Amino acid sequence: MGATVDWLRTTTPGLLVLCGLAIAVLLFAIIKVKLEPFIALLLTGLGLALAAGLPVSKIVGTAIKSGDSLLETGFGGILGHIAVIIGLGTVLGAILERSGGADVLTGKLLGIFGEKGAPVAMGLLGLIFGIPVFFDIGIFVLAPLIYVAAKRGGRSLVLYAMPMLAGLSMTHAFLPPHPGPVALGGLLGVSLGWLIIMGFVCGIPGFIAAGIVWGSYIGKRVQVEVPAEFLVRPETDQPVGAKSAGPGTATDPGSTRTATRAPSVGLIVGIIAIPLVLILGATFGTQWLAKDSQLLQVLTFLGTPAVALLIAVLVAFYLLGVRRGSSVQELSTLTAESLKPVGMLLLVVGAGAFFGKVISATGIGTALADTMSAAGLPVIVLAYIISCGLRIAQGSATVAIVTTGGIVAPLVTGHGYSQMAIALIAMAIAAGSIILSHVNDGGFWIISKYFNLTVKQTLQTWTVLETVLSVVSFAVAAVLFAIVS
Numbered sequence: 001m002g003a004t005v006d007w008l009r010t011t012t013p014g015l016l017v018l019c020g021l022a023i024a025v026l027l028f029a030i031i032k033v034k035l036e037p038f039i040a041l042l043l044t045g046l047g048l049a050l051a052a053g054l055p056v057s058k059i060v061g062t063a064i065k066s067g068d069s070l071l072e073t074g075f076g077g078i079l080g081h082i083a084v085i086i087g088l089g090t091v092l093g094a095i096l097e098r099s100g101g102a103d104v105l106t107g108k109l110l111g112i113f114g115e116k117g118a119p120v121a122m123g124l125l126g127l128i129f130g131i132p133v134f135f136d137i138g139i140f141v142l143a144p145l146i147y148v149a150a151k152r153g154g155r156s157l158v159l160y161a162m163p164m165l166a167g168l169s170m171t172h173a174f175l176p177p178h179p180g181p182v183a184l185g186g187l188l189g190v191s192l193g194w195l196i197i198m199g200f201v202c203g204i205p206g207f208i209a210a211g212i213v214w215g216s217y218i219g220k221r222v223q224v225e226v227p228a229e230f231l232v233r234p235e236t237d238q239p240v241g242a243k244s245a246g247p248g249t250a251t252d253p254g255s256t257r258t259a260t261r262a263p264s265v266g267l268i269v270g271i272i273a274i275p276l277v278l279i280l281g282a283t284f285g286t287q288w289l290a291k292d293s294q295l296l297q298v299l300t301f302l303g304t305p306a307v308a309l310l311i312a313v314l315v316a317f318y319l320l321g322v323r324r325g326s327s328v329q330e331l332s333t334l335t336a337e338s339l340k341p342v343g344m345l346l347l348v349v350g351a352g353a354f355f356g357k358v359i360s361a362t363g364i365g366t367a368l369a370d371t372m373s374a375a376g377l378p379v380i381v382l383a384y385i386i387s388c389g390l391r392i393a394q395g396s397a398t399v400a401i402v403t404t405g406g407i408v409a410p411l412v413t414g415h416g417y418s419q420m421a422i423a424l425i426a427m428a429i430a431a432g433s434i435i436l437s438h439v440n441d442g443g444f445w446i447i448s449k450y451f452n453l454t455v456k457q458t459l460q461t462w463t464v465l466e467t468v469l470s471v472v473s474f475a476v477a478a479v480l481f482a483i484v485s
Contacts, residue, residue, distance in 0.1 A: 009053045015363055019407075022048040023390075026355075026403075030394045031440060037399050038344065041351035045074070045358045052362035059358075070361055074354030078402075082182040083346055087339060088309035089177030092271075092316055093133030094338035095331070097141050099320035101268040105129060106145045108265040118149050119163045119219065123211045126167025131272050135172040136446055139165070143450045150226050157226050158461050159219025161451045166211025166465055173397065173430045174199035174473070177275070177309060180401040180433060183349050184426040187356065187405035188412050192305050193283025194423040196276060201480070202427040206473035210465045218461050224452050263320055271316050278308035349402050356406010380428045380481045383408045384474050387432025395440035400433040421485045427477040435470035437463050 008014035022044055029040040049059045049070065061069035105128060109121035125145070130138050142164055150157045172178045176185070176192045181199060185192050282303020289296040301307060321331045386407055390400035408429065412422055437444050438459065448458045 005053075008051070015052075018048065018052055018362070019359060022051075022359075023403075027390075027393045030396075030399070036344075037394075037396060038347040038351045041348070041355045041399070041403075045351070045355040046071075048355075048362065049358045052358075054358075054361060058361070070357050071354060074357035075350040077357075078183060078186045078353035079346060079350045082179065082186060082349060084306040085177045085182050085309060086179055086342060086346065088306065088313055089132060090134070090338050090342055091335050092275075092309060092313050093137060094334055095313070095316045095320050096129070096132055096268065096271065097137070098334060099268075099316075099324070100262045101129070101320075103145065104262050104265055104268055106142075106149070110149065115153050118153050119159050119216060120212060122146060122149060122160045123163030123167050123207070123215070126164035126211075127171060127207060128167075128269065128272065130168040130171035131175060131276070132177070134178070135168050135443065138168040138172075139446055139450055142168075146451075147226050156219050156222060157224040157451055158222045158453075158457075159215065161447075162215030162219055162461060162465055163211040165447065165462065166207050166215060166469060169434060169466060169469060170203040170207040170211075170473075173434045173469075174203040174427060176279075176305065179345055179349055179398055180430055181426065182305075183353070183398075183402050184405050184429060187353065187402070187409050188422050188426055190419055190422040190426055191283055191286075193279050193303070194419045195426060196279060197283070198420065198423040198427050198477070198480075199430075202424070202431070202473045202476045205476050206431070206469040206471075209472040210469035214465055214468050218464070222457055222461055224457065227452055261324075263324075267319060271312055271319070274312040274315060275305070275308040278303045278311065279305055345398065348396075348398055352399060352402025353406060355403060356409060359406055360410050378478075378481075379408065379411045380425050380478055382411070383425050384428040384432045384478075387429045388435050388470070389432075391433050392436050392438075393440075395438075395442070395444075397433040401429055404429045404432065417485060421481060424477045424481040424484070428474055428481075431470045431474035431477065434466050437466040 008018050025047070026040055026044040029035040029044065030037055033040075035043075046059065054070070058070060060066060060071050066072055105125055106121075109125055110118060113121040125142060126138065129142060133141065143161075146157070146160050146164055150160045153160070173180060174195075176182050176195055176199075181195050182192065184190070185195055280303070282299045285293075285296050285299035285303070289299075302311070317331055322328070383404060387400050387404040390403055391397060394400070405426075408425065412425060417425070439445075439455070444458060444462065447453065447462050448455065453461065
């Protein structure tokens, strides 16, 4: 027995077996037992640490001091990096939603592209509006506008929904301030500026292939009507941007609402662009300006993601709130409501980071690196495969990202990769985390409900869309990684 334990703890095959068992237990707890991912990740991480023979003082600290423990550094290290960013991003999305920004963008895009180009307009709507809002919130906000566009065009709801969903999925998977990319920035030590750049570079081709090409193809072959109950015109005194409760609350982006004048398209796009421009300014300033430059100091401060998002939130509060008649108390209430769902998300990310920290501390990461190096498997391919496996098995993109990030981090640090190369590895992980959405993914059922799809139709449309988006985006990342690494 002792020899077996020593083999598991000290040899490369043994450590790999431990890692495999830990991941299998994690997936069993989430999929079969239906344990909350936060609890499952925490239990599995602690179990793996004990099984690997790590000292208790290293795992949880002592009764007097625990600040250096894996538990606290695993949670605290990543949450200190992402909590403020995710919180501010959530608030920004809420004020944009309530102001009627989605309605305005829809009306403008439909006016530019016309009825025939409506699917492309819906895709751009998802792409633009998906930057500041979470994926599921984006569906809740934009679904009623899709109903109206499909009814006007007289074609399948799928034709209009798929491009919009591709835009939302692409931004959620590849771009900060969404949780996955932000968590990868902390886990892999890559700046959010590079993640934004590579997110667009890798994600846009995937969006075009999945949302525009595939969406147009399947939208003509899967016919789904817009049910009458999905198309209820609101009363004229409903506030602009009032939150949709889902099917049955659709609004017509071309209709006139008398309560509050809608914001301009330029204003909405400008507010969304503020954090992206500031973060990119700091990234490029670091490359082009001298280290002691005063301008660089200013750009670095303003381009810090938390500061950049805070500026965008304050601008949105004034231009979309105070200037349009909202009180500070109303804005505070909106902020509190929007932040309620964030708590569990942060706990899952923190627990995933702790699990990854344990993997690193046990030496499993190094053993895995040695094994893959011997097999000649590039790190970017390894990252994608692991992320794909976790996504398919347990359904959560966030869990797949943070778990894969923790496993891959030891393969990245200390190997001399440039920031661009690390960002491309992060994109491979992000791409793997969205592949093959099926019945164990909550988003699968949200889409089925909101777009009147059967399970078979959802598999035919949404599942394939996610797979196309994943494969094409990874292919772009892999080609660029081969060039720059």
